[in-house]
Amino acid sequence: MTACDEVVEALRSEWSGLSVSAFRDQVRITVPRDALYGVLARLKHSHGFDFLTDITCVDYLRYAGASDRFMVVYMLTDTRGNRRITVKVPLNEPDLALPTVVPLWEAANWLEREVWDMMGIVFRGHPDLRRILLPEAFTAHPQRKDYPLQGRGERHHFPVIQRGEA
């Protein structure tokens, strides 16, 4: 906790509009989209958060009291100092685009592809932003809350390949 306090102070002196919260000893910083790349680069280069644990996205469509539709979550780890920090960035339709962080961490390549595939967040500047788990012909982003668990009948949109023509 105390290890992350000075990181938070340093970031706050440089960027405005950061909001910080903590839960179960996990520090989360919510940053505006314009500051995202700068904050992550600063965390990596100046504060030693060298390991990108995960990138994920949460759709708050049906979450009580939520003000933003999407929140993209970057989880960073300092492998030498053994600290963790979470950076979150809110996004709202129609502009669901973020700068890619592949120049900072190569690990972001597939993680961003999965977020695009499942949630439909576009990462500008990504070297290879294709769907990763679903087929290219898929049109929806099924991890969103307005996509039902059952009943969409996606399989029927794909042609059936008979044995003879395969």
Next chain:
Amino acid sequence: MASTAYESDPAAGETERDFVWTLNFGPQHPATHTTLRILLKLDGERVVGADPDIGYLHSGFEKIGEHLDYNQYVAVTDRMNYISPMANNVAWHHAVETLLGIDLTPRCKYIRVIVSELARISDHLLATGATALDVGAFTFFLYAFHARERIYDIFESLCGARFTTSYTRVGGLMHDITPVTIEKIRAFLAGFPETLADMERLLNRNRIFVERTRGIGVLSKAEAVNRGASGPVARASGVTRDLRKDEPYLAYADLDFRVCCATAGDCFARYLVRMAEMRESLRIVAQAVENIPAGPINAGPGARIALPDKEQVHQSIEGLITHFELLMGNRGFTGPCDEAYGAVESPNGELGFYLVGDGSHVAYRARCRPPSFIHFALFPHLIVGHTLSDLVAVLGSLNIIAAELDR
């Protein structure tokens, strides 16, 4: 070198493309072990490009996690990394308990450590065994699978299932450990070191195996960190990170063990790290099984999270209330409206869950950080420049489990 004969001659109007051919590896192939596909670009036998195509086993586990409650979803985690389902069960409920802020009983912590480490041994046996099988060492594989059967026997007597264990519960466990299971674990602890020594004698100085794996698929330390590698893959590259030491969860702080690392970063180093970790896991199990604290396995009725045992239900009003509160369809327990990330050192690396709670007993979002997914992203980086036959060695040493890869 034979490869020079295939180099293009620009003067004759030849381009590199004339010599590059495409090979479709998978999705059904014995050496992929599960269903994944790699589009390979080859110059003769040398790999010049690899494009993994995954998703064949995508089953929407994260979507299902938004519809099943915290106890039900453990059955889905069994199917994630099905080589070590116990480790997934522990990882899932570790994350849930981090979100809910539950303290486990000491007995529960020790039993979870035992099953996690047995799962680690069983996972490493398969990872090393399958690598050896793919590069031609069949005997080693049989030794590994024979030992895995003993671990399955232990799990069977512990929870009734050999494979899909679903052993953990929020705030506790499905059953307490019995003396019969403890005897089986002791018998395994007594017999397995000799098997492990036999296995090491089979491969550690086996010239064919060493030449097939040493210097193949080298991952440097800086690349390992930058590309998100964790677990044995990162430790074989010299990253000294192990969540059991760095963020001690369960009872790991009480137990004496070492973090096994190597510096070479190649397939052989990953094999050696896994073999060394099995010895350390044996030490952990040996310490834990002789020091299991007495007491209940579930968080008490006060926490109103885990089902109380029958004695409490019949003899105390708190137990009775808790029993009905948890079992009535319109009740159940409540959680916080907040988000938390909980990770454990699974056999394959850091397995974590990012959970968003909305106050109910069902996760609003259950993101899984799958180590296989992140390790498979390394694959094109590791294989380019090597020959086609090295592909199976690299793939085996990363221990890609497609059910966890695609979820």
